[in-house]
Amino acid sequence: MVKKNSSRNLMFLGTGSDVGKSIVATAFCRIFKNEGYAVAPFKAQNMSNNSYVTMEGGEIGRAQATQAEAAGLLPSVHMNPVLLKPTGDMGSQVVVCGQVFKNMTAKDYYTFKDDIKFQVLKSYHSLENQYECIVLEGAGSCCEVNLRKHDIVNFEMALSVKAPVIIVADIDRGGVFAQIIGSMELISKQERNLVAGFIINKFRGDPQLFQDGIAFIEEKTQKPVLGLVPYYKDIHIDREDSMSLDNSQINIFNTPIKIAVIRLSHVSNFTDIEALESEPEVSIHWLVSPNNLLNYDAIIIPGSKNVIYDLKQIEKKGWFEALHDYTQKDRGMIVGLCGGYQMLGKEIHDPKETEGPLKEALGIGLLDISTEMDTIKVVKRSSGKDRLFQTSVRGYEIHMGKTRLNQNASAFIDLQGYSDGAISKNKMVFGSYLHGLFDSGTFRQKFLECIAKKNNIEMNHSIKHSDYWDFKEKNYELLGNHFKKYTQTERIIQILNNGV
Structure with a gap:
């Protein structure tokens, strides 16, 4: 014994x-x-x-x-x-x-x-x-x-x-x-x-x-x-790792709102999507290739632990052309979170090989921003107000890059003492370093209502406006x-x- x-x-x-x-x-x-x-x-x-x-x-x-x-x-x-x-x-x-x-x-x-x-x-x-x-x-x-x-x-x-x-x-x-x-x-x-x-x-x-x-x-x-x-x-319950993404089978046609998320090779902080997935009116589908992209009401590019490598991989798979076609046809919103935000820009440089041996790459080019990787890691909790919906948001930052906004980009969020992210002139493409953005109930509600209104989608249920914490607490019980x-x-x- x-x-x-x-x-x-x-x-x-x-x-x-x-x-x-x-x-x-x-x-x-x-x-x-x-x-x-x-x-x-x-x-x-x-x-x-x-x-x-x-x-x-x-x-x-x-x-x-x-x-x-x-x-x-x-x-x-x-x-x-x-x-x-x-x-x-x-x-x-x-x-x-x-x-x-x-x-x-x-x-x-x-x-x-x-x-x-x-x-x-x-x-x-x-x-x-x-x-x-x-x-x-x-x-x-x-x-x-x-x-x-x-x-x-x-x-x-x-x-x-x-x-x-x-x-x-x-x-x-x-x-x-x-x-x-x-x-x-x-x-x-x-x-x-x-x-x-x-x-x-x-x-x-x-x-x-x-x-x-x-x-x-x-x-x-x-x-x-x-x-x-x-x-x-x-x-x-929030997933632990990306293995569980491969095991999730989600019917993309069973809800009014359909959102595609790009399945990056080195995806990180994929739980940023969980709050959206909790909504009964929303289906989430993780896509490796840009097939039937026009079926989706929004596209999200999540974070990555090897941004340049993943960027080059999705370029080979035809994502760059498909995303530009999606925006030109004014189909829906495109959102980039952390590494995905960096990918939406014009270019990414990693002169010190912070994430790997690849030192530079052209971005998707849907936001007029440029990013340079740094050896100093930003790790902090943040809160503020977004400029698109004027809602209070909070979350946390984990990144090793510094992003510069160029002439045709505006900041997306006003945080305490500084701004974050960028939004395009037509307000249909935006990105942010803030993880947990969709956990903020009012922001999530306004985002989904905006998508529904743009695509004349009738909702069967009201969109939740409570913070994701209430939902999580119920499910822990x-x-x-x-x-x-x-x-x-x-x-x-x-x-x-x-x-x-």
Whole structure:
């Protein structure tokens, strides 16, 4: 039996990527909060270009920000002390405690393991001193044998803080028996002793027909299955990474308003679109190629972690010509967010190779702006008023470029002490560095009403004008209730308090 230390903690590890670890951790942050615990989330190391800016002015993975919100907390850099933001296939920008450390290859990063682990544990103990219990999340598969010696986020973290482990498996992708039993075979006896049980996620069908499967898993592993959680479609939680975009199937013809989003290779902060997707009158479709573009009422270019590379890729796919044709035919609005804003301009220069080896590129040319990348990263929360709809907006900035407005561009947003973004003379193309722009309810309402009016679209329901936070809070509660219904919650709370 593994004895607990004085603090309460529980770790969710996975049999692979995208099995639902983040969602499970989010659900139990809400469940423990509702049970009266002061609970905080923690992930030692996250790899994602979907980041969030905390009140401290630092970056963390979006999943940990979501978990903090579910726990009723303001997100902190200590909840995700190491964030790796891929800049290409071989390297990442390393963010430590919210601040950029440097760009590194995986090989170089591993040489800093001891220093990184020291900071990870320092952040963990900082949270441990403030909260009654910590919900930890692992990364990818918990049993990658080739990465074990470099591990700081999976069983190495659980062993360091004596956290009982629940392994999450995804039955929807198939092979759940191999996932669970194979994972148990590949970990050490010491690690197996930490495992308290399993949660089988994304189940479809009659659970009674899987009881033999549960019995088989429990007999083979000598560990309990603590939950068989049904797949859901009516609970909306911010996605963690872009893998989930590839799995989303959205009918573009089932709502009055249809919006296309360009699926960039290095897309970042794609959760900027989530507030629009929450609207019942709106369909979002992520497009790789500009097919049937005139079917859409608006087009959004999201952020990118490698702007010039992605810009050249979409040019090859015919997006430049298609976007110009879209504007010439006055079909609808085009919006650029952060990297997408930079792409809408005349040119981008990266003389110091901040994002990669490509030093310059011509932009799409729909905004009269020019951008030069810089090694200094802007990371801050901002608020102000937009000039198009005259609404209050707020969000956060994460970018390494400086954009200059030329003669035929006007600023789009007046922030506190400075202006941001640009808007075209005909008011149909605009861009901004402000992430979370559409989370502001009144701005989102005016944007969608403008689209509807331009295209003579009749709405079946009124557009929401509340801030996206109200919508998220409702769904955190739905998520917690869903997992509480389909897991052995009381037993899991006993594991939290007493260990394995």
